[in-house]
Amino acid sequence: MKISVTILSRMPPERSRLVLSYAPENFEINIIESSAPIDLQINACKDADAIILGTPNIDMSVLNECHKVKLLQTLSAGYEELNIEAISKIGIPIANNGGSNAGAVSEQVLSIALMLIRGTLKHWENAKEKKWREGIRDLNFGELGNKKFGIVGMGPIGKELAKKLQGFQCEVSYYDINFLDPITENELNISRTTLNNLLKNSDVISLHIPLNEKTYHFIGKNEFLKMKKNAIIINTSRGGIIDEIALLKALKEEQIAGAGLDVMESEPPKENDALLELNNVIITPHMAGVTSESNSRSALFAFENVNRAIAKKEILSVVNTKELLTYRS
Known part of the structure; x- marks a missing residue:
């Protein structure tokens, strides 16, 4: 037929x-x-x-x-x-x-997290400008291994990310409106927590939720205030999930340490978008799943x-x- x-x-x-x-x-x-x-x-x-x-x-x-x-x-x-x-x-x-696209997106999250935590882009810029080994003794750079990693949204991408994080021996918690069954939680070595606890305790937070009326600006001023000073937030879902004005303020005032964005509220971003000028932000052109x-x-x-x-x-x-x-x- x-x-x-x-x-x-x-x-x-x-x-x-x-x-x-x-x-x-x-x-x-x-x-x-x-x-x-x-x-x-x-x-x-x-x-x-x-x-x-x-x-x-x-x-x-x-x-x-x-x-x-x-x-x-x-x-x-x-x-x-x-x-x-x-x-x-x-x-x-x-x-x-x-x-x-779960495998591709989860790899991109890890790539962004590693670059921000290790300061890869700063070292690359220094190397190009012939500032060899400049700043490497400042000890402002860390490791992903053993970090507390929070995943918001435990669909296919969140689960694939949790699976990959096992290799880094991260302590992984998740927040979702639905509970995973105990067998899956045990297999992925993850635990469910409240959104507040995830924001307060995580070194890295990765967002994997759909954009709708309930999730628009899901992460804003109040959420950034709850995060650690050394926290990194990564968004590969949809741009509107993060209030970018609040994100810019949190980054400039060092309320959080960095951000990785594969998606933005306006795509492509405006030429004068201040987020493009910050050295603690990695932005990619909505390509994580491609x-x-x-x-x-x-x-x-x-x-x-x-x-x-x-x-x-x-x-x-x-x-x-x-x-x-x-x-x-």
């Missing part, structure tokens, strides 16, 4: 080729730019059995014409740009990438999930289950 799948994306050609290389033989794939006019998007999507989003956004006027679609599948972990309520009302399940390996995993996951939807099997990583149940009852 032929399955019609439309991929709505602004992916570069090389990633499109990679994604297509994992498509099952019975899939008829139609790729259209997400910036294409709405009428062209409707024409490309209206007869599709499933839509895969390279960029997690689609106009409702397109979906309202898609009466055959059984799944809206993103290649990304984030989905905050989608109108979940409206999409649920027309009965379309939405699934994200199921943690396909590797050839994670792209391959997300493509495989997407096509397998489409197969599940068509076969009326349980769809994995659905993000609007509760809303669908509400509107279908």
Whole structure:
């Protein structure tokens, strides 16, 4: 049986080729730019059995014409740009990438943490400027090993990060609205704590929560005041989770020691963004989850999930289950 799948994306050609290389033989794939006019998007999507989003956004006027679609599948972990309520009302399940980028993002967190704690960028700048070994005796640099590491959000990325931190013998605690089962906590050698305790006790804090009304500016002035003076905060989730004005103040006034940001409230940041000028901040251009390996995993996951939807099997990583149940009852 032929399955019609439309991929709505602004992916570069090389990633499109990679994604297509994992498509099952019975899939008829139609790729259209997400910036294409709405009428062209409707024409490309209206007869599709499933839509895969390279960029997690689609106009409702397109979906309202898609009466055959059984799944809206993103290649990304984030989905905050989608109108979940409206999409649920027309009965379309939405699934994200199921943690396909967890390995990549967790590695980026460790990379940023190590660079900040070891002062790698400062040493690199000194070496380029021929200031060999300058400042290395100041003892302002440390080790990640045995540090207290706090993870906010224990989804696939948080769990993968906890697993990797075992090699550093860190004392890992986590905060999540849900409890992990005791077996998983024991396997990952982690313990659940309150947000206040995590903020007060952690040397490194890493954020892995979705952006929504409840998590907007989840970390702000009051949270920074609770942190250690030597604390580092890392955000690879979404920019709006941290109040950047409060972060700038906390860094300038040395309330905390440093920050690592793969995401920002405005992307790209404004040219005069003061965070770009600080030497205790590492900023990367929203690339933590982008590797050839994670792209391959997300493509495989997407096509397998489409197969599940068509076969009326349980769809994995659905993000609007509760809303669908509400509107279908």
